[in-house]
Amino acid sequence: MPRHSPEPPAPRARMTPDERRRQLLGIGLRKFVDRPVQELSLDEVAAEAGVSRGLLFHYFPTKTAYHEAVVAAAGRRVLRTVRPDAGVTGEAAVRQIVERYFAQIARRREFYVAFVYGRLGAAAGGAEAAGVTAISLRDNISELVGDALGLRGERLAIAHAWVAYAEDRALQSAARAVGEAGQAGDVDHCVQALLALLELPAVT
Amino acid sequence: MPRHSPEPPAPRARMTPDERRRQLLGIGLRKFVDRPVQELSLDEVAAEAGVSRGLLFHYFPTKTAYHEAVVAAAGRRVLRTVRPDAGVTGEAAVRQIVERYFAQIARRREFYVAFVYGRLGAAAGGAEAAGVTAISLRDNISELVGDALGLRGERLAIAHAWVAYAEDRALQSAARAVGEAGQAGDVDHCVQALLALLELPAVT
Numbered sequence: 001m002p003r004h005s006p007e008p009p010a011p012r013a014r015m016t017p018d019e020r021r022r023q024l025l026g027i028g029l030r031k032f033v034d035r036p037v038q039e040l041s042l043d044e045v046a047a048e049a050g051v052s053r054g055l056l057f058h059y060f061p062t063k064t065a066y067h068e069a070v071v072a073a074a075g076r077r078v079l080r081t082v083r084p085d086a087g088v089t090g091e092a093a094v095r096q097i098v099e100r101y102f103a104q105i106a107r108r109r110e111f112y113v114a115f116v117y118g119r120l121g122a123a124a125g126g127a128e129a130a131g132v133t134a135i136s137l138r139d140n141i142s143e144l145v146g147d148a149l150g151l152r153g154e155r156l157a158i159a160h161a162w163v164a165y166a167e168d169r170a171l172q173s174a175a176r177a178v179g180e181a182g183q184a185g186d187v188d189h190c191v192q193a194l195l196a197l198l199e200l201p202a203v204t
Numbered sequence: 205m206p207r208h209s210p211e212p213p214a215p216r217a218r219m220t221p222d223e224r225r226r227q228l229l230g231i232g233l234r235k236f237v238d239r240p241v242q243e244l245s246l247d248e249v250a251a252e253a254g255v256s257r258g259l260l261f262h263y264f265p266t267k268t269a270y271h272e273a274v275v276a277a278a279g280r281r282v283l284r285t286v287r288p289d290a291g292v293t294g295e296a297a298v299r300q301i302v303e304r305y306f307a308q309i310a311r312r313r314e315f316y317v318a319f320v321y322g323r324l325g326a327a328a329g330g331a332e333a334a335g336v337t338a339i340s341l342r343d344n345i346s347e348l349v350g351d352a353l354g355l356r357g358e359r360l361a362i363a364h365a366w367v368a369y370a371e372d373r374a375l376q377s378a379a380r381a382v383g384e385a386g387q388a389g390d391v392d393h394c395v396q397a398l399l400a401l402l403e404l405p406a407v408t
Binding site for chain 2 (some may be wrong): 172193197199200
């Protein structure tokens, strides 16, 4: 908090560095859904945040650094929303993960698709960077599932691929706008699907 | 064919329009794997093809048109390689599709990931264009599977999501470089996975 406040300062002026960083990433999360990275100017981001270009560069020294930070923030956002409640384990935790993954995709389909398949995920780096977002998201979600069910090795690899299965079901369900009942049926199907896949004989 | 050839023309000069188009798309398929669309100049493509910029524009009037044609060609290429042999149906056809999908991803992992998740797929259009490549590829492959097994409705939706499952297994398998035996085990697992998923109770 500033020590002297002769008149009420604009709320933004009082942000801590952490709040400022989150604000700047939040602007990027909205903007990169609409437009490819090359069309976004950092001046525009600075103007929207009500800060100078110099301050923006203090947080993100290059446009690529900003873009990468936004992509990473998008990944964290999805992951945070699908995490099961503390203390919930086993099949109940898997059901929460699937429900929340479906809800996230239904609520923000455009953001999700841009993030995973589109321009938001297509980082500015070399070809080896392509796909990193989608694959690291699957790594992280399958880890939550693995923790819930105590999976390792081949069974964790099954959970990894099953995340792709559940994502496709969620995208189909969001595209058809199935409503809550339809979504609950699809969530149940996905939980049953994982259990069935884990029952398959081990790959030799 | 040029009417006057005082000296032997370069082989490229004799291409039919179809061959020329394929040549130009082939150059794009290689180049867009290495670099984002905004970094590729059409002059470079024309030079590599040994044609004038004017001739290139005759085939593709804008860079966006060229980019979109390359993305569509990438999709056709993947689809062509996974198609089962004529006359093969049922589980045998599914096995061929999976084998060929795995082989395609193992042979050209970088191309595949750039195409589906990366810059090649992130078309120049609006956000609604994001994900179109990945999703239309799944549409097309699941249609092949649906034809092989006579699937419709909910069972076709299962096959659609299962394509995402098989793709993830193929990407994991290519990343681990499991070799032929490991790949055969993974292919078998994917076929069994589809059959198990199709046995699940219908979504209500």
